[in-house]
Amino acid sequence: MSDSKHIVCPHCDAVNRVPAAKLDANPTCGKCKQPLFTAHPAELNQANFMRHIGNSDIPVLVDFWAPWCGPCKMMAPAYAQAAAQLEPQMRVVKLDTEQAQQLTAQFNIRSIPTLALFKGGREVARQAGAMDARGIVDWARAQA
Numbered sequence: 001m002s003d004s005k006h007i008v009c010p011h012c013d014a015v016n017r018v019p020a021a022k023l024d025a026n027p028t029c030g031k032c033k034q035p036l037f038t039a040h041p042a043e044l045n046q047a048n049f050m051r052h053i054g055n056s057d058i059p060v061l062v063d064f065w066a067p068w069c070g071p072c073k074m075m076a077p078a079y080a081q082a083a084a085q086l087e088p089q090m091r092v093v094k095l096d097t098e099q100a101q102q103l104t105a106q107f108n109i110r111s112i113p114t115l116a117l118f119k120g121g122r123e124v125a126r127q128a129g130a131m132d133a134r135g136i137v138d139w140a141r142a143q144a
Helices: 049-055 070-086 101-106 133-143
Strands: 004-008 015-019 042-044 060-065 091-096 114-119 122-128
Touching (some): 042 049, 070 133, 122 133
Parallel strands (some): 060 091
Antiparallel strands (some): 004 015, 060 114, 114 122
16 A cells, blocks of 8 residues: 555646645645645536546545535535545545536436545445535545
8 A cells, every 4th residue: 555645636637646644734736836635625527527536546525516406505515614624535526517417427417416425436425415514524434
């Protein structure tokens, strides 16, 4: 087992190698120099989604959502609170299903909001429906 982790930058999508012991030390991107973890969900899109899912050595929690979705809007503040608790042991991201319809179909997203947890590029767990911050954190940690 390697003592470093590949972490994809939420700002420039560069893949960084970070010593596992330094994940909690506010690491920055070697390319753009911005923080690798912001304690907020990173907004992904059709173009960079697979790079983040496939190149991250930490679990990636995805919120599949849409701007018109009432439960999605209600869950957004709780999801942001959960991000602050889950990072840096987990990357927390959002994917707008309206802007990424091909990925929405590829992952067979039938209702939103849907949370999906990816490890090693593969989906390992899924939960549909809005949750509070505690529920999100507990569910994500239990699946990881």
